[in-house]
Amino acid sequence: MTTAITTEALRAAFHERxxxxxxxxxVRAPGRVxxxxxxxxxxxxxxxxxxxxxxxxxxxxxxxxxIVRIASLDPGFAPREFLVSADIPxxxxxxWGNYVKAAAQALARHHGALRGFDAVLGSxxxxxxxxxxxxxxxxxxxxxxxxxxxxxxxxxxxxEEMARAERxxxxxxxxxxxxxxxGARAGTATRVDFQPLRLAARxxxxxxxxxxxxxxxxAEKSGGAQERYNARTxxxxxxxxxxxARLGLSGHGYRELLRSRSRDQLLAAGDAVLADPVRRxxxxxxxxxxxxxxxxxxxxxxxxxxxxxxxxxxxxSLRDDYEVSIPALDELVTIAEAGGAAGARLxxxxxxxxxxxxxxxxxxxxxxxxxxxxxxAPRGIADxxxxxxxxxxxxxxxxxxxL
Numbered sequence: 001m002t003t004a005i006t007t008e009a010l011r012a013a014f015h016e017r018x019x020x021x022x023x024x025x026x027v028r029a030p031g032r033v034x035x036x037x038x039x040x041x042x043x044x045x046x047x048x049x050x051x052x053x054x055x056x057x058x059x060x061x062x063x064x065x066x067i068v069r070i071a072s073l074d075p076g077f078a079p080r081e082f083l084v085s086a087d088i089p090x091x092x093x094x095x096w097g098n099y100v101k102a103a104a105q106a107l108a109r110h111h112g113a114l115r116g117f118d119a120v121l122g123s124x125x126x127x128x129x130x131x132x133x134x135x136x137x138x139x140x141x142x143x144x145x146x147x148x149x150x151x152x153x154x155x156x157x158x159x160e161e162m163a164r165a166e167r168x169x170x171x172x173x174x175x176x177x178x179x180x181x182x183g184a185r186a187g188t189a190t191r192v193d194f195q196p197l198r199l200a201a202r203x204x205x206x207x208x209x210x211x212x213x214x215x216x217x218x219a220e221k222s223g224g225a226q227e228r229y230n231a232r233t234x235x236x237x238x239x240x241x242x243x244x245a246r247l248g249l250s251g252h253g254y255r256e257l258l259r260s261r262s263r264d265q266l267l268a269a270g271d272a273v274l275a276d277p278v279r280r281x282x283x284x285x286x287x288x289x290x291x292x293x294x295x296x297x298x299x300x301x302x303x304x305x306x307x308x309x310x311x312x313x314x315x316x317s318l319r320d321d322y323e324v325s326i327p328a329l330d331e332l333v334t335i336a337e338a339g340g341a342a343g344a345r346l347x348x349x350x351x352x353x354x355x356x357x358x359x360x361x362x363x364x365x366x367x368x369x370x371x372x373x374x375x376x377a378p379r380g381i382a383d384x385x386x387x388x389x390x391x392x393x394x395x396x397x398x399x400x401x402x403l
Contacts, residue, residue, distance in 0.1 A: 130348020308343025339370025
């Protein structure tokens, strides 16, 4: 995993592939770590992510026609070329080019005929890590196309547009990743509410540190993993329909449901009408939504112990009720907590990817040492820090630079 992307490296790759004239637009779009609120954004419920310093950088030059040509610094991703239109044929399922095409097709449908660009991209975000490399790619392409065509869209409507766009790839997700990628503020986490989309920045208390550690198992959103992911959305919808019918609230969403009854009343209704695994999916959604509010309140009070408790309970729920953890993620959580973290959880869709752990300044060294010595070293990885685990910096959202 590359940890730094220089403009010089992008420029050299650009000239090698395309020649002159000079590229003139540089887009940087961050990844994110979701602190809490997992698998509930697509149920219309609030989440609490923060953008991180790892990002995608896209260097591009406008074209006079509607062709997009794009290449990656990573030789594992073959160059892609296509014509921007309102109906772009997809690549094979799981192909990285589908995320590029997703943004282009969505913008063409809403903004008419568009010019394309030649581009080279680099990434310090590991692919399929649960840190939202896919949304960062969609957003960076969207921003580049808008700038090339001298158009502008405000952050909130663009985030909604890019969230819908990504469904081109076949994953029926929510809108958290695009919202935080575009709307994050440095030094903060962000509460993201939906229907309508709203963002509220919350400063990270001094001395709090968030450690991200990779399981080294890919958190795919294609193939069989995509079907498992999409199955969760269907299970949540089925649970909502059954419980609202039981309570005489048909037509209500999860947000209205949580406002209408207490936690215990909702869980009792779920127990009465749902069978496993749908009952457990429903329990996760209800309890996770409440944990988001509890964690946000704890952060605003600088109560690290309570915040950590929320993270750990979230992991248990994702492991047992939502069934999206794997043994490596469980092991990382246990090691981080034993090393001094106040709490830890898997972050992202799960089924691979990363954990996030929170700790105080004085405990940071112990957490990092525990991860190094108890997880990575036994696997023969001597240089894991920065490559496989790192301290996340709460960073700003995507930006466009004119060179």
